[in-house]
Amino acid sequence: APFSESRIIKILIQHELVANYSHLFWVQGSQPDLLPYLLLAHTDVVPASESDGWDAPPFSAKEIDGFIYGRGTIDDKSSVMGILQALEYLLLKGYAPRRGFYISLGHDEEVMGYMGAVNIASVLKQRGVQLLFVLDEGFAVFDGLISGLEGPAALIGTSEKGFATVKLSVSMIPGHSSMPPSETSIGILAAAVKRLEDNPMPRLFGYGPERGTFEHLAHKFSVPVRFIMSNLWLFSPLIGWVLERKPDTNAFVRTTTAVTMFNAGVKENVIASLAEAYVNLRIHPAQSLQESTVGDQRVKIELIDGSDPLPVSSADEKSFGFQIIKKTVLEIFSTVTVAPGICVGNTDSRHYKDLTSDIYRFIPIWFKPGDTQRFHGINERISIKNYEEIVAFYFSLIQNCDIQKLPEPHSSVHEL
Incomplete structure (x- = not known):
């Protein structure tokens, strides 16, 4: 009867609102001695306007040729609804879980999660909650995006890069443009920015989780590449050199620096008294948050915000979280190869690092050629079939x- 079903759900599930807009669910397990886990997603999205050139209004969820169009279909409403x-x-x-678990739906992940995820993590910490593992968005199923790879690959993020926002500024006495000094504040700062771009951070391929990615995928490449991938002890410098040739793969091999804002001047005939630039760094796990140098004492460096790279979560045969996620991936996407990896972006999951040693970043979405441009871009969409796969994945x-525990290493996956 509907009444009894509602009553059962109330007993099994507790819901509370956190920081006015974020949601925390507790799904009670029948065996309280089993350590719980946490499924993460976020309800907020980046802005979108129909005038940008969308094929459908960005908040309409309109279906076109088997695809649902809308901001958030990839990032991250599909996870919210799928879970x-x-x-x-x-x-x-009538399924009653044995292992209890939490569902956390933050409302401000796109602006660092300082209200939603931070407060939810604080609530759990105050209650003494310890988690077996956390699963958040991050990597996906990549098909045709990794050059030379035979077949699709599902990458599970075991860490994510740190970040830093740094402000560079140059101050000097203003003056009239008809009598300019030999160097202006704009010129000094522009030269400093150019030095940053001309001298990237050192290449660090092989010193982070990205090494495991290629070790797991090596057997899916053709023979010459397979040999190189299988001998990273010798060929890491070569692979790193190849990866740094493209922006999307360069992000995996080093701490990246991107000048994202440049402000100076108030009038066309006035020498600017102040020039400012903002630099966004994404920090490789082999490095930590630290000040950069631009080789000019006249340039002031100020750290606005930042966070160290996250610890690398386990991905071996004894890793419960990784192996369970891998098993589920292979059940839903039987043709894929599964590998660990490092996420170049940041997620809400980093706010839960005090509650568990194992945080994973994966969303069961297909990314095919052209799809990565839709992420935070125009015509974000997901196929109806893929959404069904997302629901099936979490199911x-x-x-x-x-x-209760994994089988002994080297046992068949079916024993799970």
């Missing part, structure tokens, strides 16, 4: 997490 719909299906089937994941 909740999977849970609803399980409850309607299976929740059930797979109910085992």
Whole structure:
């Protein structure tokens, strides 16, 4: 009867609002001695305007040729709805989980999560909660995006790069443009910015989780490349050199620096008294948050915000979280190869590092040629079929997490 179903759900699930707009769910397990886990997603999205050239209004969820168009279909409403719909299906089937778990839906991930995820993590910490693992957005299923790779690959993020926002500024006495000094504040700062771009941070391929990515994928490349990938002890410098040739792969091999804002001047005939530039750094796990130098004492360097890279989560045969996620991926996407990796962007998951030693970043979405440009871009979309796969993924994941422990290493995956 509807009344009894509602009552069962109330007993199993507790919900609370955090920081006015974020949601925290606790799904009670029948075996409280089993350590719980956490599924993460966020409800906020970046801005979008129909005037940008969308094929459908960006907040319409309009279906065109088997795809749902809309801001957030990739980042990250598909996870939000996939998790909740999977849970609803399980409850309607009468499934009662053995291992309890949390669902955290933050409302401000796109602006660093300082209100949503930070406060939810604080609530859990105050209650003494320890988590078996955390699963958040991050990597996806890549098909045709890794040059030379035979077949699709599902990458599970075991860490993410740190970040820093640094302000560079130059101050000097203003004057009239008809009598300019030999160097202006704008010229000095522009030269400093050019030195940053001409002298990138050192190449660090092989010193972070990206090494494991290529070790896991080596057997899916053709013979010459396979040999190189299988002998990283010798060929790491070569692979690093190849990867740094393109911006999208260069991000995996070093701390990147990007000048994102430049402000100076108030009038066309006045020498600017102040010139400012903002630099965004994404820090490789082999490095830590630290000040950069631009080789000019006249340039003031100020750290505005920043965070060290996240610790690398386990991905071996004894890693419960990684192996359960991998098993579920292979159940839903049977043709893929699974590998660990490092996320170049930041997620809400970093705010939960005090609650667990294992944080993973994966969303069961297909990325094919052209799709990466839709991420935070125009015509963000997801296929209806892929959304069904997302629901199926979380539906299976929740059930797979109910085992008490992994089988001994080298056992068949079917024993899970």
